[in-house]
Amino acid sequence: MITLSHYLFLSMILFALGVTGLMVRRNAIILLMSVELMLNAANLAVVAFARFRPAPASADNGMVLVFMVMAVAAAEVAIGLAILLNLYRQRRTVNADELNVLKG
Amino acid sequence: MNNFAVPILGIQGIMPELLLSLAAVLILLLEMTAGDREGHGALSLSVAGLILAFIATFGADGKQVFSSLLVNDNLSALLDRVFLMAAFLVTLVSRPYLANYGLAKGEFFVLLLLATVGMMVMGAAMDFITMFLGLEMLSLSLYVLAGFFKKDVLSGEAAFKYFILGAFATGFLVFGMAFVFGALGTTNFAAMAHTLSAGSPPFPSVPTLLFGLALILAGLGFKISLVPFHTWVPDVYTGAPTPVTALIATGSKAAGFAALVRIFMITFPGSFQFWGAAFWWLALLTMIVGNLFALVQVEIKRMFAYSSVANGGYLAMAFLSHSDVGIKALLFYLFAYTFMTVGVFGVVSLAGRRERLLISEYAGLSRENPFLAAVMSLFLLSLAGMPGTAGFFGKFYLFAGAVRSGYLGLALVGILTTILSFYYYLRVIVYMYMRESEMPREALELAGSGRTALVLAAAGVLILGCFPNLIWISIEQVF
Amino acid sequence: MMLNALYFWFFGTLAAVCGLGVVLSRHPMHSAISLVGTMIAIAALFLQLHSEFLAYAQIIVYTGAVMVLIVFTISLLNLRQTAGNPMCPSRWWGVVFVALLLLVFSAYQLIDKSHGFAGPARPSVPPDYGQVPTVARSLFTTYLFPFEFVAVLLTAAVIGATVLARQDPEQHPTEQEEQK
Numbered sequence: 027m028i029t030l031s032h033y034l035f036l037s038m039i040l041f042a043l044g045v046t047g048l049m050v051r052r053n054a055i056i057l058l059m060s061v062e063l064m065l066n067a068a069n070l071a072v073v074a075f076a077r078f079r080p081a082p083a084s085a086d087n088g089m090v091l092v093f094m095v096m097a098v099a100a101a102e103v104a105i106g107l108a109i110l111l112n113l114y115r116q117r118r119t120v121n122a123d124e125l126n127v128l129k130g
Numbered sequence: 131m132n133n134f135a136v137p138i139l140g141i142q143g144i145m146p147e148l149l150l151s152l153a154a155v156l157i158l159l160l161e162m163t164a165g166d167r168e169g170h171g172a173l174s175l176s177v178a179g180l181i182l183a184f185i186a187t188f189g190a191d192g193k194q195v196f197s198s199l200l201v202n203d204n205l206s207a208l209l210d211r212v213f214l215m216a217a218f219l220v221t222l223v224s225r226p227y228l229a230n231y232g233l234a235k236g237e238f239f240v241l242l243l244l245a246t247v248g249m250m251v252m253g254a255a256m257d258f259i260t261m262f263l264g265l266e267m268l269s270l271s272l273y274v275l276a277g278f279f280k281k282d283v284l285s286g287e288a289a290f291k292y293f294i295l296g297a298f299a300t301g302f303l304v305f306g307m308a309f310v311f312g313a314l315g316t317t318n319f320a321a322m323a324h325t326l327s328a329g330s331p332p333f334p335s336v337p338t339l340l341f342g343l344a345l346i347l348a349g350l351g352f353k354i355s356l357v358p359f360h361t362w363v364p365d366v367y368t369g370a371p372t373p374v375t376a377l378i379a380t381g382s383k384a385a386g387f388a389a390l391v392r393i394f395m396i397t398f399p400g401s402f403q404f405w406g407a408a409f410w411w412l413a414l415l416t417m418i419v420g421n422l423f424a425l426v427q428v429e430i431k432r433m434f435a436y437s438s439v440a441n442g443g444y445l446a447m448a449f450l451s452h453s454d455v456g457i458k459a460l461l462f463y464l465f466a467y468t469f470m471t472v473g474v475f476g477v478v479s480l481a482g483r484r485e486r487l488l489i490s491e492y493a494g495l496s497r498e499n500p501f502l503a504a505v506m507s508l509f510l511l512s513l514a515g516m517p518g519t520a521g522f523f524g525k526f527y528l529f530a531g532a533v534r535s536g537y538l539g540l541a542l543v544g545i546l547t548t549i550l551s552f553y554y555y556l557r558v559i560v561y562m563y564m565r566e567s568e569m570p571r572e573a574l575e576l577a578g579s580g581r582t583a584l585v586l587a588a589a590g591v592l593i594l595g596c597f598p599n600l601i602w603i604s605i606e607q608v609f
Numbered sequence: 610m611m612l613n614a615l616y617f618w619f620f621g622t623l624a625a626v627c628g629l630g631v632v633l634s635r636h637p638m639h640s641a642i643s644l645v646g647t648m649i650a651i652a653a654l655f656l657q658l659h660s661e662f663l664a665y666a667q668i669i670v671y672t673g674a675v676m677v678l679i680v681f682t683i684s685l686l687n688l689r690q691t692a693g694n695p696m697c698p699s700r701w702w703g704v705v706f707v708a709l710l711l712l713v714f715s716a717y718q719l720i721d722k723s724h725g726f727a728g729p730a731r732p733s734v735p736p737d738y739g740q741v742p743t744v745a746r747s748l749f750t751t752y753l754f755p756f757e758f759v760a761v762l763l764t765a766a767v768i769g770a771t772v773l774a775r776q777d778p779e780q781h782p783t784e785q786e787e788q789k
Contacts, residue, residue, distance in 0.1 A: 151761055280773065
């Protein structure tokens, strides 16, 4: 039987993969994709909770939350890619390790 | 489809936000049609929008609008005033600063206004959905503003670092919201508090709720730069255009604290035994680390970055006080902090055609422009907590609140680190007045709007320092 | 019931494996394609959870808009993995943190005595649960403000992206000279 635990574990694994990607990868565009992975993990958790919770009244609430997260994720990617493009024009690289003018 | 209920609109409840958005749209139109190259039109429209929005905040009636997604109470009105004041001062400083670099474009002011709208929505949010949208509006605008100097390598790098760490924090926040939603079945703060007080336990168990709250605290902790989530602060504050740094340090931080207040102090006061300890450690670490690192900096923006981190620690102390005392002290300090922080960053923005980045470059400023040196000293003394300035009462209320709730040790650490901070704040004053500049510079001219901003900020610091009751009266009305 | 479990395991594994692909691929384009796989798998799981509207939105917004944008940028910048190790072993504290998070959560689920985690889903859902009209209705009534506010947010994002991404010719004489 597929239970809430199954979905939450999957969501947890995806979230952890996203965090790991952000920590260990240095290519800026992959960092951006890792963030998307984290947001998707959260969305999956919300939808699973909405389905498995005993009280059904809250379902729409969760779905609107997920929908808003999707909309914001799209906006965030647009801004992120613009920042990246600008960075690339300045440096000809998108490797996060080569960004060391500010000393960290 | 037959029961399509028309929602009750609460237009009057979002009047300040609407006015600012309208001003932003007008600036865009002006930019498109008239080609406002020096930014004077954008500045006037921004100022008009901000002043009208400020007046509109006095219409707060305590009602919840838009199906309880937003609340229009005294707390949100006061927070709105903090945000609007920060945005107003930053706008005034920005035009001469940007004109200096030939970049006084309308888009800068548009994004600044939209960031302010985001802050205001966050301060009024009674629901995770609105809080999240406000936060993202604020963050997305600030990412772009941080990278506004496209030819500047520092600015581009600051925008990138701010974006990646901000998006990372958003991920944590959303994941935390998912679990809190799962535990309580709603994203509405009032409904959550109601569920808990009605005695129905979180689903499936209490730890789900606490796990979610911990993730939310981490996500918002990034935004308000509590240690250990502060690593982005020095780089971003240094690389971003200085007026933008001022807005990140004040408005954005105040909005983050507003969200924390709404979630932790107002919605989940009953779980204090769980999150109280977290705030204790965060406040302690933030005060110590912020002040110690500020001591050893040689670049002025980097020093103020760490000083801003340290101030976040003092603000976090408010969460340990009893909620009404804590919120009042927090609000007072937010007002004081906004004036003095926008003040110092304003002076840094305007002290010279080329920015002075090192503290030692401030030698001899008192000769070049006595006014700048004088207001800078005032802001620095206020940050250090000198009696007679806003910073003194702000810190006094925060520490007193902590002592009254029995956190004597934490208050003591606060006082000790404040004494420590005297050293690095006074060092700048010593440079300005007692050291001679190695290469003499000509006298500095200040643009009108920049001077106005600094005079207003200085007046704010002095008024709050000498007559704290003036603002305290409206803060008392929060509860 | 069996079919349900198979469906979950198939798409769940797909999502996790593709997620791993995002993190481990050397070339950004491979990461992007893996991410598309994850998103489609998650959309399939949304369907299993009776959230039709979100499944469609997931496909349209993520694979349709977000991923196209990312893939476009990768090809535009012609990004390749630069020389050297794509992983950064000095950040092990991050990985340790993630592992700890997972461990704590698993342990907690195992010792949790309430049956919420291991219990079955609600036996019956309303027939319109998660359908497009249901979500649309609440978006235009209860959640009207967020819906309108997202429009402002997207406007801000468009302005911001334009500000950063466009090249203003009059301000960069050096670049124009380069092109000549």
